[in-house]
Amino acid sequence: MQRIVIVGGGLAGFEAARALRTLNFTGEIVMLAAEDEPPYDRPPLSKDVLAWREVTVHFDMTAVADVDLRVGTAASGLEQGAVLTDAGSIECDGVVIATGSTPIALPGTSTLRTLADAHRLRDSLEMGAEIVIVGAGWIGAEVAYAAAENGCSVTVYEAADSPLSAALPPDLGMRTAQWYEQLGIDLRLGERVDDVTALGADVVLAGLGARPATSFLGSSGIELRPQDGAVVVDSRLRSSLPGVVAVGDCAAWWSTRYDTRLRVEHWDTALHAPAVAAAALLAGDDADSRVDPYDPVPYFWSDQFGHTIQYVGHRGASDRRVDRCEEADWAVGWFRDSDVGPQLTALAVVDRPRDLTQARRLMTAATPIDPEKFADASNAIKTCTLA
Numbered sequence: 139m140q141r142i143v144i145v146g147g148g149l150a151g152f153e154a155a156r157a158l159r160t161l162n163f164t165g166e167i168v169m170l171a172a173e174d175e176p177p178y179d180r181p182p183l184s185k186d187v188l189a190w191r192e193v194t195v196h197f198d199m200t201a202v203a204d205v206d207l208r209v210g211t212a213a214s215g216l217e218q219g220a221v222l223t224d225a226g227s228i229e230c231d232g233v234v235i236a237t238g239s240t241p242i243a244l245p246g247t248s249t250l251r252t253l254a255d256a257h258r259l260r261d262s263l264e265m266g267a268e269i270v271i272v273g274a275g276w277i278g279a280e281v282a283y284a285a286a287e288n289g290c291s292v293t294v295y296e297a298a299d300s301p302l303s304a305a306l307p308p309d310l311g312m313r314t315a316q317w318y319e320q321l322g323i324d325l326r327l328g329e330r331v332d333d334v335t336a337l338g339a340d341v342v343l344a345g346l347g348a349r350p351a352t353s354f355l356g357s358s359g360i361e362l363r364p365q366d367g368a369v370v371v372d373s374r375l376r377s378s379l380p381g382v383v384a385v386g387d388c389a390a391w392w393s394t395r396y397d398t399r400l401r402v403e404h405w406d407t408a409l410h411a412p413a414v415a416a417a418a419l420l421a422g423d424d425a426d427s428r429v430d431p432y433d434p435v436p437y438f439w440s441d442q443f444g445h446t447i448q449y450v451g452h453r454g455a456s457d458r459r460v461d462r463c464e465e466a467d468w469a470v471g472w473f474r475d476s477d478v479g480p481q482l483t484a485l486a487v488v489d490r491p492r493d494l495t496q497a498r499r500l501m502t503a504a505t506p507i508d509p510e511k512f513a514d515a516s517n518a519i520k521t522c523t524l525a
């Protein structure tokens with residue numbers, strides 16, 4: 139291969155460039171980044187940047203040799219052997235799509251996705267400012283916390299009956315409602331907002347989730363998932379077009395572990411999937427025999443209200459829930475029976491990082507776990523195995 143174009147200058151794009159060089163790709167790497175910024179990390183935006191903490195968000199591009207980074211340059215299309223931009227087409231032998239996702243907005247609201255968004259929002263979180271947040275999901279919760287800490291008057295509208303409803307059952311989501319109350323945040327559950335003009339706030343932020351940023355692929359012929367437009371990729375992150383892989387928030391991959399297609403819009407996926415995608419791209423027709431599938435136990439975290447929520451795994455509707463403890467720091471697991479015994483399919487914890495680390499290791503190895511021992515929080519999870 140002579141030239142590979144990476145479309146997208148976020149974490150997944152950066153890691154793809156790093157992986158290509160680690161795998162001794164000596165050809166040209168062109169990275170197209172729609173923003174006027176070199177690649178940077180997003181989790182600190184809603185945590186450190188809004189809290190005025192000095193942090194380095196940009197990745198160290200000098201750690202990856204010889205990348206032709208073109209900031210402020212968006213891909214506008216893709217065709218066989220070329221990526222299209224407004225400045226002309228770029229011929230290439232391979233493409234990595236790493237365009238992330240675009241937040242869902244309501245008219246009259248702002249969103250938080252980019253460094254520029256974070257700086258704008260931070261500047262408006264002044265003492266006494268009226269801030270309305272639509273959506274009590276991960277971003278909504280983190281911004282509500284930052285706004286309250288900055289002395290703003292904060293109201294959060296959530297259409298569901300509990301916070302974090304997309305990820306957690308209602309009773310677990312409701313355990314976070316007290317955190318809002320403790321900071322004097324007005325959390326309005328079951329209240330849907332369609333028109334923000336009547337709200338009269340200084341800032342209205344939409345925290346309504348995000349969709350894969352794949353509209354530029356419309357006429358490329360690449361297979362996109364009908365329900366959300368994610369690039370459909372196989373277990374080695376290969377798309378329906380030869381020589382084109384996709385990683386990070388924009389991709390829905392086939393999970394051999396869970397026998398289903400997954401799109402996980404979280405940091406850990408953008409960090410680890412690119413190594414597999416880069417190897418598959420370089421291996422070409424030999425990828426099936428030379429490259430192991432990308433088959434993680436998905437993981438993400440959120441820092442909010444002085445607590446860390448972590449979630450690992452992928453649970454099914456019929457998995458059996460087992461509560462490990464219901465203190466201020468809690469853990470809840472979900473189990474499914476398998477040929478070798480009960481397996482933990484997912485674990486949600488608040489401020490119990492050791493539980494998370496130990497469970498993640500056992501889940502990755504598919505080690506059976508005794509649910510009764512697991513339920514007793516005095517047992518370290520690593521001692522609950524049935525092997």
Ligand SMILES: Cc1cc2nc3c(=O)[nH]c(=O)nc-3n(C[C@H](O)[C@H](O)[C@H](O)COP(=O)(O)OP(=O)(O)OC[C@H]3O[C@@H](n4cnc5c(N)ncnc54)[C@H](O)[C@@H]3O)c2cc1C
Binds near residue numbers: 172237351
């Ligand atoms: C505020 C915030 C806080 C977060 N906190 C957490 C957290 O605590 N824990 C966690 O697990 N995850 C968190 N996430 C999610 C995590 O940051 C994302 O999953 C991760 O950034 C995805 O990386 P990516 O490279 O796939 O996409 P992105 O980081 O979105 O990068 C994609 C880049 O591609 C560019 N692009 C888009 N279209 C084009 C185009 N046509 N041409 C060229 N470039 C294009 C975009 O402008 C963008 O810069 C957070 C996200 C945000 C926004």
